[in-house]
Amino acid sequence: MPWSREDLAARAARELADGFYVNLGIGIPTLVANYIAPGMKVVLQSQNGMLGTGPFPYEGEEDADLINAGKQTVTALPMTSYFSSADSFAMIRGGHIDLAILGAMEVAENGDLANWMIPGKMVKGMGGAMDLVAGVKRVVVVMDHTSKEGDPKFKTRCELPLTGTNVVDMLITDLAVFSRPTRKNSFKLVELAPGVTAEEVRRKTPAKYSE
Amino acid sequence: MPWSREDLAARAARELADGFYVNLGIGIPTLVANYIAPGMKVVLQSQNGMLGTGPFPYEGEEDADLINAGKQTVTALPMTSYFSSADSFAMIRGGHIDLAILGAMEVAENGDLANWMIPGKMVKGMGGAMDLVAGVKRVVVVMDHTSKEGDPKFKTRCELPLTGTNVVDMLITDLAVFSRPTRKNSFKLVELAPGVTAEEVRRKTPAKYSE
Amino acid sequence: MSVATSSKVFADASSALRGVVQDGQTLMCGGFGACGIPENLIDALRDSGVRNLTVVSNNAGLDGVGLGKLLQTRQIRKMISSYVGENKEFERQYLAGELELEFNPQGTLAERIRAGGAGIYGFYTKVGAGTLVAEGKETRIVDGETYVLEKGLVADVALIKAWKGDTEGNLIYRKTARNFNPNMATAARVTVAEVEQLVEPGSLDPDGIHTPGIFVQRIIQGASYTKLIEKLTLRKREERANAVVA
Amino acid sequence: MSVATSSKVFADASSALRGVVQDGQTLMCGGFGACGIPENLIDALRDSGVRNLTVVSNNAGLDGVGLGKLLQTRQIRKMISSYVGENKEFERQYLAGELELEFNPQGTLAERIRAGGAGIYGFYTKVGAGTLVAEGKETRIVDGETYVLEKGLVADVALIKAWKGDTEGNLIYRKTARNFNPNMATAARVTVAEVEQLVEPGSLDPDGIHTPGIFVQRIIQGASYTKLIEKLTLRKREERANAVVA
Numbered sequence A, B: 001m002p003w004s005r006e007d008l009a010a011r012a013a014r015e016l017a018d019g020f021y022v023n024l025g026i027g028i029p030t031l032v033a034n035y036i037a038p039g040m041k042v043v044l045q046s047q048n049g050m051l052g053t054g055p056f057p058y059e060g061e062e063d064a065d066l067i068n069a070g071k072q073t074v075t076a077l078p079m080t081s082y083f084s085s086a087d088s089f090a091m092i093r094g095g096h097i098d099l100a101i102l103g104a105m106e107v108a109e110n111g112d113l114a115n116w117m118i119p120g121k122m123v124k125g126m127g128g129a130m131d132l133v134a135g136v137k138r139v140v141v142v143m144d145h146t147s148k149e150g151d152p153k154f155k156t157r158c159e160l161p162l163t164g165t166n167v168v169d170m171l172i173t174d175l176a177v178f179s180r181p182t183r184k185n186s187f188k189l190v191e192l193a194p195g196v197t198a199e200e201v202r203r204k205t206p207a208k209y210s211e
Numbered sequence C, D: 001m002s003v004a005t006s007s008k009v010f011a012d013a014s015s016a017l018r019g020v021v022q023d024g025q026t027l028m029c030g031g032f033g034a035c036g037i038p039e040n041l042i043d044a045l046r047d048s049g050v051r052n053l054t055v056v057s058n059n060a061g062l063d064g065v066g067l068g069k070l071l072q073t074r075q076i077r078k079m080i081s082s083y084v085g086e087n088k089e090f091e092r093q094y095l096a097g098e099l100e101l102e103f104n105p106q107g108t109l110a111e112r113i114r115a116g117g118a119g120i121y122g123f124y125t126k127v128g129a130g131t132l133v134a135e136g137k138e139t140r141i142v143d144g145e146t147y148v149l150e151k152g153l154v155a156d157v158a159l160i161k162a163w164k165g166d167t168e169g170n171l172i173y174r175k176t177a178r179n180f181n182p183n184m185a186t187a188a189r190v191t192v193a194e195v196e197q198l199v200e201p202g203s204l205d206p207d208g209i210h211t212p213g214i215f216v217q218r219i220i221q222g223a224s225y226t227k228l229i230e231k232l233t234l235r236k237r238e239e240r241a242n243a244v245v246a
Helices: A005-013 A028-035 A085-093 A129-135 A198-203 B005-013 B028-035 B085-093 B129-135 B198-203 C013-017 C039-048 C068-072 C088-095 C106-117 C181-185 D013-017 D039-048 D068-072 D088-095 D106-117 D181-185
Strands: A020-024 A042-046 A050-053 A076-082 A099-103 A106-108 A138-142 A170-172 A176-179 A188-192 B020-024 B042-046 B050-053 B076-082 B099-103 B106-108 B138-142 B170-172 B176-179 B188-192 C026-029 C053-056 C076-081 C100-103 C120-125 C139-142 C145-151 C155-166 C188-199 C218-221 D026-029 D053-056 D076-081 D100-103 D120-125 D139-142 D145-151 D155-166 D188-199 D218-221
Touching: A005 A028, A005 A138, A005 A170, A020 A028, A028 A099, A042 A085, A085 A129, A085 C106, A085 C181, A099 A129, A129 C106, A188 A198, B005 B028, B005 B138, B005 B170, B020 B028, B028 B099, B042 B085, B085 B129, B085 D106, B085 D181, B099 B129, B129 D106, B188 B198, C013 C039, C013 C188, C013 C218, C039 C068, C039 C155, C039 C188, C068 C088, C106 C120, C106 C145, C106 C181, C155 C181, C181 C188, D013 D039, D013 D188, D013 D218, D039 D068, D039 D155, D039 D188, D068 D088, D106 D120, D106 D145, D106 D181, D155 D181, D181 D188
Parallel strands: A020 A042, A020 A099, A099 A138, A138 A170, B020 B042, B020 B099, B099 B138, B138 B170, C026 C053, C026 C155, C053 C076, C076 C100, C155 C188, C188 C218, D026 D053, D026 D155, D053 D076, D076 D100, D155 D188, D188 D218
Antiparallel strands: A042 A050, A050 A076, A170 A176, A176 A188, B042 B050, B050 B076, B170 B176, B176 B188, C120 C145, C120 D120, C139 C145, D120 D145, D139 D145
């Protein structure tokens, strides 16, 4: 049985460690905040200019001046600080964030990532995605293993325009987890969703990886 | 009769205008603050990270955390703000300061300035001088027309290592004032100290200038 | 409060833009989504009728909100942004070829603006290397890493929104409404700021000023603020507040 | 105050440097002259006995003050500074060829540190073009202006002095004691901060924090502060307070 969205978020949360500064992308990555282990301290960065992003506000406590990078209302914590966009991306680009968890359209066997643009469709823009993958120490991607049409998304080469080259350290799909110790290594299958076989993953994965 | 140090400062102060943001160098330029016309508002920047530098403190009011770029104790004003060194020089380099008044060892007829280093002597460093001359909109230099030994300091070419090339807009010496409308023009003698003749200036000035 | 003490203070947004904005200019406009946008100045810019603008702003507003208002009136010729997904009129004009668009990665955009304000011609960044963003740009490889040369960005006018400001132009922003505002304030020939509270010099903590007055040429107290919330997201009262263990 | 809540808090300067500093490292050290220097950490660095250091600091201290202490003990091999005029022992070692020295224009030094912390490989600046500073560096001419390529600067360790800090590492500086400190805090693998007042999270205004805690790995409350005034300059009581008409 493939992993659900919640399962994916919970699995990604296992990549967190105590004391980590983390940036979570929009969608499933945002859910990761719900699976931080009790007692573990993880500080969330929002690239619009906030370190120490708190949970969503209770009704009536929302503040239009206090949003995350997904433009959702959030709250502050005692540790919170605010800064400009230039300072926020200096933090990101300078390698000060330990981990980013992001969604993807395609990942390639060499670690290339595509998650911002489908040619022919209206392009919304890359936002901070290119900055994050270029700057954050470790990038974990969470995505479905195949598209709704059943087309594989972990490929030999990305066909969509890239967000970054050789930037993915770990790929968590609804079927399996692929990881590599450094960006000089290739990916290895390290985990299967319950009931999913290595053979099924092999069949649905054009990307080369070791087992 | 050549201008005194105080005369030079007073003459340089006439280059100020209402609303100007100004950086004053060490020595005679610091004295310029005493000659700001009554009612004229001029804001002083200290490159160590302060905008709105106030007068020296009264005894007992000095604060070790509050100094100017010459490391002298100063005071704050209601308009004062503080910032980091990087932000301070972003302000300077970005052309936001209207005027810098600096001392010099040599000025050349092409606007080159030398004011930081004498080969063979112990070099103290350029501090912020190179940043100021490269970034500030208008640079006024105040210096003696000749050295103590009588050697001219407004020259065809600087012989000392440069602080900046083609950066001086106006030169005020104890004998005369030389100015140029833009850095594409050459200098013109625009003023003589009382009792000083154009002939005397000519005799003591290897630099080419118009009269 | 007395306004006679400072020539930077203007009575309202329209008078603050008079003689400053004109057709064909490049404008920077602060804000992230609808958060921290100069609402009053955008309205005044629309009312000024200036056209053919190039606007540098992280987003393009929503339909009828923020810069969306200037899209409806067709005053914008080109946007330099990182994300414009919230705006149907934008999409229509862009697909019809009526609007130019230059995408910059968000951090590259912020850094280009900072560089423009800081007198830096350009800088080398890994961001965008090997992607469409690097096309047509100089690159260099150092120790196996590819860096893209990105150039400083400056504007004729910056429209800035702050929380508090004094008559000297010193500004303090509030929470994430800060975003691009302080960077843009440094990068324009003329910066016009609107604030929720205009105060006398000495009222703001000099250690806490985000934008020193030197960067602000004109300032107004905004008439009123809508402060639209784009994506109201709430937590249920019974939910465990576990997003972060502080 | 409780220190058990945060692993960033150390008991004193010596324990904060333990396992962090070692021979041959590059260190950044905040301060402008004697203003805003990490007094306690410098003493602990001297006591640690590490040698052969490259120190990035705007100045080199005075004789027996600040970094001057490390010059006396010969722990510094090389300085990267903009101005070192206050130090006789420095001069002696330099003239004797015992000390290496690299001068950077003050703003270039600050920007190189910022670039290092911001993941920027290098930047083009007009500063130093046509001078000794540009020798051996790449330059480019754009619209008749010459720009010098300056590279980002990083360090193994940064020693930082702030006014207030919380146990999360958030820092606030006081007046002109800020100077290079916040920039250096971003540019080292390990940043150790000393503060005059160590407080609990939530005590500092989140809009007023100069250095977010992410940049600080270790923090101590300094034991005591000398805060030497280098050039005490006073105004006479009867003097006209006219330096600036505010």
